[in-house]
Amino acid sequence: MTMTTSSQSALTWQDGVIPVSTRFDDPYFSKNDGLAETRHVFLEGNDLPARLTPGFHIAELGFGTGLNLLALSLITKTPTRFTSFEAFPLPAQDIARALEHFPQARAVAEPFLTAWGKGQTKFQIGPIAVEVIIGDARDTLAAWPHKADAWFLDGFSPAKNPELWSPEILHEVARHTAPHGSFATYTAAGHVRRSLADAGFQVERRPGHGKKRHMSAGRLP
Incomplete structure (x- = not known):
């Protein structure tokens, strides 16, 4: 499968390194070390890599620059599935520019960037089978x-x-979560936590990353 380019998101660059969506007036990653935030929120928030077993399936809302995927690839050698949902895909050249801000992630990004540059939405990065x-x-x-x-x-x-x-x-997230499955997110907005709880998750507010006081995480019973 290849992606279409008609819906790609326009962006500007803050301080020359942080991509900001002009559609949503929001940066693609934290100004306070986005890679560290990814590790704190999404990896630790889902108790990864401790839970990873062959065939473990991670899903994501908001692919962006692929930073979460690359952070995951840096911590595991376990065969894993990764599915991300993205409405406004960024061009490979913009992703590559953004990842220069994170040398560790950029160092393992070439298979992803090569596939993405060819319009491929299914590819392999290390042990991770990816579909966007x-x-x-x-x-x-x-x-x-x-x-x-x-x-x-x-x-x-x-x-x-x-x-x-x-x-x-x-x-829908809850409906597409396996028994005892988990979620993590940087937001602690009350209406988001209530909706996740109403959907069936056991939700907790946790310390956020950097200057952000709180985040949210939870599991299905």
Whole structure:
């Protein structure tokens, strides 16, 4: 499968290194060390890599620059599946520029960037089999036939991108989560936590990364 370019997200660059979506007026990663935030929120928030076993399936809302995927690839040699839902894919050259800010991630990114530059949305990076599903998650997630063991909820902020944090989307996340599966997200917005709880997750607020006081994580019973 190859991606279409008609819906690619326009961006500007803050301080020359941080991509900011002009559509959502929000940066693609934290100004306070995005790679460290990824590790704290999404990896530690889902108790990874401790839970990884062959075939473990991670799903993500908001692929962005692929930073979460690359952070995962740096900590595991376990065969893992990774599915990400992205409405506005970035061109490979912009992703490469953004990743220069994170030498560790950039050092393992070449297989991804090569595939992405060819328009491929299915590729392998180390032990991780990746599929990026392009389109509006309100449609693509509902049609997805799989269930994830862990979710990275990493869309633009709920205030800027409310559609991706609606009760309907978060119920679909729960519906597409395996028993005892988990989620983690940087946001601690009350309506997001309530919607996740209503969807069936046991939700907790945890210390956030850097200057961010709180984040959210949880599991299905």
